[in-house]
Amino acid sequence: MLEAIVQNLEDAIEAERVGIDRLELVSCIERDGLTPSLKTTKEIIEHVKIPVQVMIRSHAQGFCYSESDVKDMMQSIEQLKSVGANRFVIGGLTAERTIDVQLLDKIITEYPTIEITFHRAFDHAIDVKQAYLTLIPYKKHIKRILTSGGAPNCLAGVNMLLELVLLSERKNGPLIMPGAGITSDNFASIHKKVQATEYHFGKGVRLMESFDNILDRERITRIKSLFNIYRS
Template sequence: MLKEVCVENFTNVPELIAKGAGRIELCDNLAVGGTTVSHGVAGVTINYCHSKNIKVMSMIRPRGGNFVYSKEEIEMMKWDLVHLKEIGTDGVVLGCLNDTGWIDEESMITLLDLAKGLEITFHMGFDHISPGNQFQAIDWLAEHGVNRILTHGGPLHTKIEDNLVRLKEYIDYADSRIIILPGGGITNKNLHLITSAINIGEVHGTRIVD
């Protein structure tokens, strides 16, 4: 079981890796769901993690709030993505929606093109896609080379234990075309319950290692 630990700075990274973190998601401002870190934080974290053979997934998100971005914000994301790629990030975590509850296809294709050669996670913006469109979104993301979808299986205010049926539906529908990465409320205390209920090889959280 690969445990991806979400961190908002370098401070606890060495301890988390020592305790079993198998991959790091690096972001800032966890209180708003994560935004892009400074390039200094990214550089130091990536170098340290690579010295321990640990991959780093870097958040590409210019602000908190919704996932509908202006042209200027997409430009910010492009600059950040290119720079993080240059300094060695293993992957990026991103997601763009439009105001109809669907993927902003044009912006995503632009960012995915810049991210070629990196692992791609579509973040919990997925949970803001209209529920009726989520299975179609799995198709679209798989077809466009996205590696995994980070999802809570429902609104973030719900308990992830209450979303296991929906998460299993995603996993079954994805059928190994794309990884479904459960996150949001998974801890070392409920991890066994969740992994016993659904067939997953990766989990995500801030408190999934002791």
């Protein structure tokens, strides 16, 4: 399963055309991704057949959210659900850099049918293994965790990614989805070691590895081939 970041309808249609399996829809990728507009979300859901996960992040000033921030996030979910979204990318930490379970409890209580991917706030936790254990009881709602293993990118975090994948298998918890800095050049070395079932891609699957450019079918085809070759 290959997931790619998109920001607009043209991106989404092209991603589906070149073989991406699932989309993560964001705005403001230069700020690591914020909540997209209702208009863009509605257009994409109406025009593609592959699953669309929608970022819920109102600002880029860290992952510790105030009551006002949480209210904004809940309002965004409510509005996005009204245009057909039901898969969301969410995450938050306490001031002590542990998983913000109060945030998760509020969202899940209010919206018990949504599917959640916990985003890379996870990588800023003080202890990513403990953070994973904290998220296990939420598996019914949190299907996967997007992570680079607590490192700046997946290549640097490959050893921890392997530990997290093994932990997820042992505990039957949320899937580990490696993401951050994965390219067609380094994918094989990461996948051979980590053996995840899902991977997340950003600029690494675009021409010249830039969000200014379109998705690159050749890079995506190569990654899909390597994914199948090195499956355990």
